[in-house]
Amino acid sequence: MSRTGRRPGLSGTREDILVAARRGFGARGYQATTFRSIAEDVGVDPGLLVHYFGTKERLFVAALSITLRPSELFGDLGKVSASDAAELIVRRYLAMLDQDETRDMVLGLVRSAVSNERAAGMLGEFVAQVMRSSLSELINRSDAELRAALAVAHLIGIAMLRHVVKEGTIVHASDDELVSLVAPVIASYLQ
């Protein structure tokens, strides 16, 4: 494709932009990823990104949503016991992190958050949204949101040790071993 071969705006879908944004934030970090660079990747006008997402912050949150997929993690758990829900959450989460593409993107997004206060704020807002919209709904307690936040903190810590720090025992543990130890802890926060 020639360097001037941008496709016209109409062929660039919202989905294409999100996938390119996820790739950009993951590989280059929050700061270095601009509407212009993403628009260039997709081959659309930067104005289309403004039209769909308004700001880089909103685009970052949307890119997080297609990466962490809260509905896949926390969906369909309303009718099962706390211990079954906890086991499903831990299994789904480990399976999600086992996908190379998802893992790379999650790590890139966390990297962005750690190195940029604005990205950290967006990640915080996203985590809060995830909890409010899904996990805390499963908890019938006055401190449901704090319990949900702590469950999420545990899951984030496991991803940090398994995939960033690469701590040996957690890297080498099987999914079943992790589920058998972690699920009861998540269940204790849920009930």
Place this chain on the structure above:
Amino acid sequence: MSRTGRRPGLSGTREDILVAARRGFGARGYQATTFRSIAEDVGVDPGLLVHYFGTKERLFVAALSITLRPSELFGDLGKVSASDAAELIVRRYLAMLDQDETRDMVLGLVRSAVSNERAAGMLGEFVAQVMRSSLSELINRSDAELRAALAVAHLIGIAMLRHVVKEGTIVHASDDELVSLVAPVIASYLQ
């Protein structure tokens, strides 16, 4: 002090170098922090750093040790119950993170680890050392090391949400609220 006013090697103590290293890794990250830059901060010859620490990796681990202070976190717990030990660990950890200087350094070191594979490996080794030397000793189980690693994962996740991502419910929770929910979870890993 003039720019050529380096003090001779003998006046630069191991402690001064560690404090400067911690400051350097915290503020500039792992990659940008060199023996030369630290030696300049302290006013000693870079050869003295080689003499004391050998490599930048070893210096990084030593800087972690004076920052996270495993003996303060996990010391003197051999004779108390798992639930008392867990409560002490969570209280000590939250108190440690409440000190501005420690928190900034920990976040800087985590930032280094997230952005540099080598620093991540060192942090992983350090976490493993901390666990092997202290926390897993408290656990009388065949999977003591995995349990210890998961307890550490939870503590790291809480620091991420409280101080990096600044998730609202965890930021606003009191130490007592956090201890009352987190200590039983840490205790369940310890017993």
